[in-house]
Amino acid sequence: MVEGQIAIEEYKTGNTEHTWDLQKMFSAHKVLTKYSYKKGQVIKGYANRTLYVNLSTGQIAEKPVTEQMKKQFTGGRGFGLKLMWDSMKPTTRWDSPENELLITTGPLCGTTQYAGSGKSICLSVSPSTNILCDCNVGGFFGPYMKFAGFDAMEIQGKAKQDVVVVIDGEKGTVSIETAPLEEINTHLLSEQLTRMYASEDTDKSRQKVSVVSSGHAAENSYWGVLNFSFYDIRRKVPRIKQAGRGGLGTVLRDKKIKALVVKVERFDGVSNHPANPVALAKVGTKLHKEIRDLDRYQCNMRAVGTGHLVEIMDAYDLLPTENYRFGSFPKASKIYSPKFYELFTKIIPDGCWHGCTMACAKTVDGYTVMTGPYKGEKVTVDGPEYETIGACSNMSIWDPLWILEFNFYCDTYGVDTISAGTATAFYMEMYEYGILNKERCDGLELCFGNPDAALELLHRIAKGDEGEFIKVAAKGARRVKDWINRHGWGDKQLIEDAGMESKGLEFSEYVTKESLAMQGGYGLTLKGPQHDEAWLIFMDMVNNAIPTFQMKAEALHYFPMWRTWFGLNGLCKLPWNDVEPVDNAQTPEPSKVPEHVQNYVDFQNAMTGWNVTKEDLILQSERCYNWQRAMNVWLGRGQRKDDWIPFRAMGPVTEMEYVSRKERYDKSLVEKLGMPQKDVEKMITQEKIRILYEHRRNQYEKLTDAVYYRRGWTPNGIPTPQKMKQLGFSDKKMLKMLQDKIAADEKNGLNVWSGKYSKGEQSPSSEKHYWEKW
Amino acid sequence: MDHPTTVKILKFHAEKCNGCLECEKACSQVHFKTKDDGEKSAIRIIKTEKGYSMHVCDQRGLCLDMCPVGALTRRKNGVVWLDVNTCIGCQACVGFCPIGAMRKADVRIEPFKCISCGSCVRACPEKALELVEVKLPDVTQVVYHKLGA
Structure with a gap:
């Protein structure tokens, strides 16, 4: 064309x-x-x-x-x-x-x-x-x-x-x-x-x-x-x-x-009747120009969408492959963004809303469906986006056409590519270990790299197949863990540690093993392990910009609040930091993209006629973030035990994983735990995994302590009535519910820090009931 | 469908211009029914050290591929045309025009541009402006061509 x-x-x-x-x-x-x-x-x-x-x-x-x-x-x-x-x-x-x-x-x-x-x-x-x-x-x-x-x-x-x-x-x-x-x-x-x-x-x-x-x-x-x-x-x-x-x-x-x-009957550029349409057009046009000049040298969103991330993640060992066992793979170059660029229809305004010039919503048109009820039909496939590609690399699917097939059927059957891909990758790993097999999987050969089986699973779910596995598999990794454990088919610890879900929701597609802050970014969340609250891997792992618990906690306060703000206003997060002003790196806090934060201040003021500051934006979010956490508490969850993440998110679960990155993990034992190099060399892998396990679990607990404290919560992760009042809430039902929950936690001994602190280290506060003084 | 092969674009004879801005006034009359020069005119005459230069759309049409609602089309005469009734004021064309020739005035959200109507040519007392016919393939340009790989 x-x-x-x-x-x-x-x-x-x-x-x-x-x-x-x-x-x-x-x-x-x-x-x-x-x-x-x-x-x-x-x-x-x-x-x-x-x-x-x-x-x-x-x-x-x-x-x-x-x-x-x-x-x-x-x-x-x-x-x-x-x-x-x-x-x-x-x-x-x-x-x-x-x-x-x-x-x-x-x-x-x-x-x-x-x-x-x-x-x-x-x-x-x-x-x-x-x-x-x-x-x-x-x-x-x-x-x-x-x-x-x-x-x-x-x-x-x-x-x-x-x-x-x-x-x-x-x-x-x-x-x-x-x-x-x-x-x-x-x-x-x-x-x-x-x-x-x-x-x-x-x-x-x-x-x-x-x-x-x-x-x-x-x-x-x-x-x-x-x-x-x-x-x-x-x-x-x-x-x-x-x-x-x-x-x-x-x-x-x-x-x-x-x-x-x-x-809609009609709409135009001022259907929102902004308080100041001239200011709005100015700030918007400024961003359009920035995207025009810089996108092709930065994220290349306009050409390939979020798929540009595949090669970056692969290079940094962050692209989940074979159920997050590895972060890169020799075949990964087959699914780098240029491969999809060849397939995408080009030079079309691809925004999912009018005027979005970031235009990341790419499609493949005239795609010929290979399996299932629509086999042979030519269709438009919306995507694939990075997460869908990552879901497929997780299943070890390295063919762009099969990725499109998976993408198309997930979409039309109404299924989340992330959850389906992450869960299926877990089933595949269990299949590899013999914990699952063809018989237990209702005849599906769910091995890594078998796209036919992955698609067949989708088709059978869509058809309402009554197979025991199909029915439980469709409910996701958490339910399958419980199902396997009920049957006693495998090592319970391995199953818990390998299935990448938290709160019952499957992880999105990043390997977090080497970034503690990002582990918190997935675990210490409202709805479950989704990176929409914080994406801190580069800041933490690559640039080492937030080395202490306090710094990580500050990041896990600021970024979730900042990113919540987009959802309060009906905005997309991408134009905030997937294009950055040329001089962004020279600003005091480049990860916040200060100029764009100011854009959003100007944007909200131009629309509403308010006179808010950047601090007010965070306050708007903090109110809603805490309210949502409190509602989760009300529903019986939203506390420390629910913020648990599987060990696969923290480090190597299996010997193969350890051995594949032996140098890195050995170094971690020497540098982070202070073990003598000689001792490490003599130890068997299982022992090294155990030590790393204990250490990293405790690191996560300490991070959780620091984050809860920073957010104004109890050590069990409950937003305190004092915090809620500070935020301007006076809802009696809400405040009483939180007070009662904290009192119940007190009886159950849950109002204490969970991290084990060694000499010279301190928990976030040594004061009991520190929140009562706020 | 018959596609245009040529388009008329403005040519500027800098040596004849005296900077009177009659062209801008004529242009804002076309677009906004006012006699203001400046931001309401699609053609702009800019004073330089050596004299004057012209700043106006050259009908390259890069903006055609930016419009999400199809308000921008190339008309039979080859001119890139913005239909204000279809336009939803997103400014994508304004932001992406590499020469800044798609303009926006504060009075309304929809932008405007040169339509090669010749009003400015007729208004120029010094005959410094001229409409010349050029071949479309010589002027057309598209967004991000082959830059994805």
């Missing part, structure tokens, strides 16, 4: 075209409830109301957004937390009818001038973890929902049969309609609904519709994603981005929602 300057109507993907009787499908819809609302205007970033839908009762209502709510929770994920707190109980689990599925926006969401401003933030109680899970996702749904009139959408209850919930911003109606005939899998359903609900049969009209859907595998696994569509006027397909982690698509299907549809 000729690259560049192709008239939009002349773009061709080569995809298989479908002919559906959309009229028949639409006629089969029965409107169960229809609600009319007064169309309004978004003012300074806020629609100033949220939408409540109850699928059990058919109730649809509006709730006002108060100034108090904006002050305490800012927006986006913060609003989601507030609405969930008001609606659920401490006994609510993922499949309880009162569990809610939230889609929220945030005051900066829908801005077109600043790259990365179209994110929706979804929340629910996760089937993987049974605590709150938040996902930040692109696509048009969030911005359109806000321009149609709502800052957030809150769905409670369960429908009796498959429904679609439609927000029609043209007519000012919200309806719950049965939808019996449409497909379930996203790549078909999303196109059907986009065409069905577009006001006219034009691409421009279709671009004003966005669909949230999932797929068949979401129904039968804990890995369900929410696929958010964004119609591409050049490719003429609705493309998708995923709210991937924690099984929110599983909640969607459990509620019998086939899809959510939003249609």
